[in-house]
Every structure is written in C-alpha cells, then in structure tokens.
Amino acid sequence: MQRPRLAIIGTGISGLGCAHFLHERFDLTLFEQTDHIGGHTNTVTVDEDGREVPIDTGFMVFNHQTYPLLCRLFRELGVETRRTDMSFSLKHLPTGYEWNGGSLGKVFGQRKNLASPRFWSFVLKIHRFNQETAAALDDPAFDRMTLREYVAARGYGRDFLDLYIIPMGSAVWSTPPDLMLEFPAKTLMRFWFNHGFLGMETRHPWWTVVDGARAYVRKIIP
The missing domain is CATH 1.10.405 (Guanine Nucleotide Dissociation Inhibitor; domain 1)
Structure with a gap:
C-alpha cells in the first residue's frame, strides 16, 4: 500500500523534528531555501593547538524544564548530551x-x-x-x-x-x-x-550536545 506523501518546508528544528516523528507513516520531501540544513543550528570547527573544537553559533544549550519535546527527540535519536554552564558577562566601556x-x-x-x-x-x-x-x-x-x-x-x-x-x-x-x-x-x-x-x-540546569548541535542534525539526515 502506497504511503501518503507529505512536504515539510524548512529544515530547522521544527521541520527536522516533524520529519523524525512522521517518517514512518509518510513519504517525506523536505524543502530548504538555503544550502544549509539545520536552521538556527550551526556548528563550526575551530583548530586549537591541533585539536578540533566544535563551536555552536546558533542553538547552544537547552534544559529539561522548558524543552521537553526537544529532550524527547534527543532521547529517541540517542543524541549524547552533557551538563554545561550558561551565564552572562558584560564589559561596559x-x-x-x-x-x-x-x-x-x-x-x-x-x-x-x-x-x-x-x-x-x-x-x-x-x-x-x-x-x-x-x-x-x-x-x-x-x-x-x-x-x-x-x-x-x-x-x-x-x-x-x-x-x-x-x-x-x-x-x-x-x-x-x-x-x-x-x-x-x-x-x-x-x-x-x-x-x-x-x-x-x-536557575535551571543547562545541557549541551556533545560534538556540537550538528550531531543531532546528522542523526536525522546523515
């Protein structure tokens, strides 16, 4: 039996999350107007004394209290996360x-x-x-x-x-x-x-994705 077809516009967290939860029931086509998959998620690699360090420039942190559906997505994908610090610093010239x-x-x-x-x-x-x-x-x-x-x-x-x-x-x-x-x-x-x-x-405890947020994008779209 042919599955219904569904189009998802955009590959940010909303689009990718929908794709993950719907892919078993629908034949999906994702549309993205840019050459980047992940929307606000963007991880760049910086060389630090010969060691590659992933730096997130968009989505960086989350917590379990206000991101329950994101946490569920990460659990289902097997995304590795760890505790991190989130604070704010200012130098006012x-x-x-x-x-x-x-x-x-x-x-x-x-x-x-x-x-x-x-x-x-x-x-x-x-x-x-x-x-x-x-x-x-x-x-x-x-x-x-x-x-x-x-x-x-x-x-x-x-x-x-x-x-x-x-x-x-x-x-x-x-x-x-x-x-x-x-x-x-x-x-x-x-x-x-x-x-x-x-x-x-x-304050809530804050968490981040190991190897940068790109890791969860790669779990959905290898």
Whole structure:
C-alpha cells in the first residue's frame, strides 16, 4: 500500500523534528531555501593547538524544564548530551564596569564595585526587577508596553538598561541594542520567567550536545 506523501518546508528544528516523528507513516520531501540544513543550528570547527573544537553559533544549550519535546527527540535519536554552564558577562566601556551573573562573587568580580553606591544601586534594581516580574506578567496594565516604557514606568533607571537588560536581551535574541528598547516588555519577562533568569535560585540546569548541535542534525539526515 502506497504511503501518503507529505512536504515539510524548512529544515530547522521544527521541520527536522516533524520529519523524525512522521517518517514512518509518510513519504517525506523536505524543502530548504538555503544550502544549509539545520536552521538556527550551526556548528563550526575551530583548530586549537591541533585539536578540533566544535563551536555552536546558533542553538547552544537547552534544559529539561522548558524543552521537553526537544529532550524527547534527543532521547529517541540517542543524541549524547552533557551538563554545561550558561551565564552572562558584560564589559561596559563607557563606565568601565565588568560583571558576570554566575554567582554573587562574580557579579562583584571587580572588587572596587563593592564600594560603589552606583553599582550597588544597579544590582538592587536587578533584584527588584526579578521580584516584580511574576506579578507584572499578570497585570494587564503592562500588556502593550515596550521595554523602554516598562523600565520607565517601574523606575529601574538607565544603568539597568545599559548594564543589564539591553545587552542580555540583545544576546538572547541577536537584536541590535536600539531595537531592544522597542521589544515587547512582557515577551521578554515571560522568557526570563520560563527560563529561570529571575535570580540565582530560579536557575535551571543547562545541557549541551556533545560534538556540537550538528550531531543531532546528522542523526536525522546523515
């Protein structure tokens, strides 16, 4: 009996995931407009003292709490994964401030900032943002606000924007800093909430694919 035919448009994780779960029931044809299979997944190999090191430039990490279907896909494919660290570091040239969010000690990696009222104010604004986000997500008053408008309404200040939310948001969404100001505030806050970004006690364990994310693509399309 001839199986039904099905076309899948795009070979990112959505297309490849569909292909994996449907290939036993359908004759599949995948369409991709570029010369690259994998969409956001892209692994490049860098030579480090004669050793090849895979570097992911798109999809890098995942966790079991917010990526349950991806975890299921990896289990079914037999994709090897391992624990990894995911943190954010910033060097702000106009002020000279440097910090890392991995721990309180790393936030104050520049020990001189322990005596800086301005830096303490910035850190406390992050803490206040973290504490207020859950309630803000349920408040319709913020539904249509941009990030710029929300920060102004809350009084978080310019350092909160320049030293934290704009650079981190730009890193997450590969967005120019000026455009981050027009980003929907609740979209950003919901992402922070879901991914455990609202303080060190909310963090999820993060995982990465051994040999780079290309490994799972090769499992689906050898």
